Amino acid sequence: MPSDEPLTAEHVLEFPGGYTRTTGPVIGRFLTELRAGRLVGVRTAEGRVLVPPLEYDPATGEPVTGEYVEVGPAGTVTASAWVAEPLATHPLDRPFAWALIKLDGADTALVHAVDAGNPKAVAAGTRVWPVWRGERSGHITDISCFAPEVSKIVSPVRSSYRLKAGGALGVFLEGIGRGVFVGGRCGGCGKVYVPYRLSCPECGILLAERTELPGTGTVTTFAINNLPDPRAPEVPFVSAYILLDGADVPMIALVGGVPAHEVRHGMRVRAEWVPENERTPSMASVRWFAPTGEPDVEL
């Protein structure tokens, strides 16, 4: 075929339909057994089992016996070479290992591909099993490849819930939607809990009195997180315990508008709300807490 480059041409040499190979009785038996989903070797006069079988003992040149021995199906890798970039004619389209595999009961090793996923998963001593092709024809590729033993399965578990923020959470989030933090005061101990909840964890009685807290508070303690999180704009981010003015329990919230390493115990902060038209009854309405600039509080 002429090419764009002068005096250069592509040329293919391929016998139409492919060469044939007569198998002879021994290899023919091997391939016939393979088509039936079995692996056999042949016994030599000295008693060794050759897999794949030959018509002669390669060590002595003597004819083999007529005894066929079923081997495998599993075997042990004796040597391997990793193929990081498979070629079009390779048996697998993903990285694999060429390996010498000594099938159980055999005295010689067979070359085949091992689908191991990664090079660390195959080495001398690795146990491998054949993965058979769905439709077999009596060819070595009737085994599409060998693969390590099954040692793990994936077991997806998925539970789907419909969550309804009712009760106390609904009250709190309704407040968030209009830009206020709703808390509850215990009639017993007088402590103010925020977010609003139905009962006092100390006294066990209903929190009868609702109270609206300002968006200002004090950082009581915090962590500087260096692990990314989808709810934080960047790394590092500060998750802080913020004691809202008038509350008796801190809330955990994001601190922003200040470099992480400038956040301090006792720092005064104020909730920064998203614009009113973007507000929803969800904590996403509070962008973060930012410093007010007031002097720190002694804890």
Add this chain to the structure above:
Amino acid sequence: MAQRCAVIGVGQTHYTTKRRDVSIAGLVREAALRALEDAGLTFKDIDAVVIGKAPDLFEGVMMPEAYLADALGAAGKPMMRVHTAGSVGGSTALVAAGLIQGGVHERVLVVAYEKQSESNATWALSTHLPFSSSLVVGAGGYFAPHIREYMRRTGAPEHIGTLVAVKDRLNALKNPYAHLRIPGIDRRMVESTPMLWEPIRYLETCPSSDGACALVLSSERAATGTPAWVHGGAMRSEPIFRAGRDTVSPQAGKDCAADVYRQAGVTDPRRQIDVAEVYVPFSWYEPMWLENLGFAAEGEGWKLTESGATALDGDTPWNASGGVLSSNPIGASGLIRFAEAALQVRGTAGEHQVDGARLALGHAYGGGAQFFAMWIVGREKP
């Protein structure tokens, strides 16, 4: 008066990141059979099985006790599961001890496990529900602010956490079951690892481990082998969102310690307890628990750590086994503390044995430091 209870068998698996070679059933059996062998018994000799593990979401196996009953020889016997988050291993042993002390059973098999490699604990602890904006990422994200608050209150210098991280890993080198065995571990190595949840560095945290631990508990009448005697056991919990809760030194921990000390006749834990296995998943929790458990006065725990008193050759060794910092199959971690305490007073702790240990504390905590479980075991009968 309660019946006496003894630990007569201890079994552990070698803790590691991924036990690819066993199923969950195979893992718990490995620990159980070792404990039975240690006691010279078989499943036939066991009256009841108590199993503990942390949240089902870790492996995605719901009600694993039902699946594991047969694997633990519990067919036709009482079988129950305990769950108190990270403290569960300790609570499981105490539930089983109660069955012996109450005279219900003669011999109870206790098993706790976690196979963390089946998923990811940080994922399982950070399942963010709609409407909430919780920024807590995993256990480290939760505990870091409380560690920071401890440092602020006490003025503890920053290297204390590093000292514990090194000390426990040095101990782990003497424990064949430990997961993290880092030859040449030193301060520089720990300090060179990244801050994950400041002030917690990578090597100041516990690993994720696969593993199981098992005990055989027995009445005095049915005891075999070398017993470690239970001198006291206590559990406490407290509401996590209570106003005024001290998250650095929780009241439930103090109350639990006071209860177990009273039962065991301990008035001065630092002097009377020869060795303590205390749940320290982040290195700073050693000085924090030294104070919470009364081994040091408030604000002084870090000084005890800094002095070397808690090292294997110190006067009050903590976590001779390498502790949670070196092996953390979460559900089993508390039971491992209890088991190691028993090994010490039996004199069978091997290379990390504290010479002449006669009284030992096993401790576990869980959730947001809101569940506590402790026992004291001794060489002599109580």
